[in-house]
Amino acid sequence: ETGVTQSPTHLIKTRGQQVTLRCSSQSGHNTVSWYQQALGQGPQFIFQYYREEENGRGNFPPRFSGLQFPNYSSELNVNALELDDSALYLCASSYSQGMAGELFFGEGSRLTVL
Amino acid sequence: DQQVKQNSPSLSVQEGRISILNCDYTNSMFDYFLWYKKYPAEGPTFLISISSIKDKNEDGRFTVFLNKSAKHLSLHIVPSQPGDSAVYFCAARKYNNNDMRFGAGTRLTVKP
Numbered sequence: 001e002t003g004v005t006q007s008p009t010h011l012i013k014t015r016g017q018q019v020t021l022r023c024s025s026q027s028g029h030n031t032v033s034w035y036q037q038a039l040g041q042g043p044q045f046i047f048q049y050y051r052e053e054e055n056g057r058g059n060f061p062p063r064f065s066g067l068q069f070p071n072y073s074s075e076l077n078v079n080a081l082e083l084d085d086s087a088l089y090l091c092a093s094s095y096s097q098g099m100a101g102e103l104f105f106g107e108g109s110r111l112t113v114l
Numbered sequence: 115d116q117q118v119k120q121n122s123p124s125l126s127v128q129e130g131r132i133s134i135l136n137c138d139y140t141n142s143m144f145d146y147f148l149w150y151k152k153y154p155a156e157g158p159t160f161l162i163s164i165s166s167i168k169d170k171n172e173d174g175r176f177t178v179f180l181n182k183s184a185k186h187l188s189l190h191i192v193p194s195q196p197g198d199s200a201v202y203f204c205a206a207r208k209y210n211n212n213d214m215r216f217g218a219g220t221r222l223t224v225k226p
Contacts, residue, residue, distance in 0.1 A: 004157065031212075033212065033214075035216075040218065041218050041219075042118070042120075042203050042205075042216030042217050042218045042219055043158070043203070043216045044216070045212075045213045045214060045215070048212040055212060056211070056212040056213055058213060090157055090158070092157075102148060102150075102160035102163060103160070103214065104160070105150075105157030105158045105159070106157050107155065107156055107157050108157055
């Protein structure tokens with residue numbers, strides 16, 4: 001059973017650019033959530049995907065968008081990057097959407113915006 | 115708006131002693147609470163959870179206590195071990211809601 005994997009692990013972009021982060025969910029999981037963790041803070045919910053559709057969104061602007069594919073893998077896209085977007089982006093998978101169960105996190109993609 | 119707060123950024127305890135990590139929340143609609151542990155260069159991993167219908171849940175060395183009237187929960191680790199040294203995040207959610215709120219974390223150091 002493979003866990004949640006994310007790519008790339010580190011990347012550097014400049015302000016105004018666009019970035020795509022990728023996530024493969026744990027085997028058997030059909031739901032993917034994305035979180036942003038700024039330095040010294042806890043993870044903040046960006047959005048969740050269930051059966052290829054967005055299923056809930058946190059307080060993030062529309063330039064944060066995502067996709068989920070039939071194999072339940074997912075992408076997070078951020079357009080028009082700003083300096084404050086520098087953070088660790090965590091992907092988490094789970095068995096179902098609204099569950100009471102725990103999330104299984106990947107190692108994260110650390111984005112630096114210059 | 116920070117609905118889950120961990121007011122102690124760090125905690126240091128001696129091996130074999132008890133570690134107590136605290137968490138407060140403001141949203142009375144939260145009814146499920148979790149603790150995650152995070153080592154450097156790894157994603158958070160689930161540790162233990164508790165539903166609002168309980169006031170205690172125990173799993174080996176780890177026990178979580180929930181005080182709904184005070185909107186407070188705590189994680190007890192007994193006995194603490196050096197391998198427990200990590201950042202601990204408290205998280206809360208409303209049942210059937212996918213927006214899990216996290217605290218800022220407490221860095222626990224267990225000294226040999």
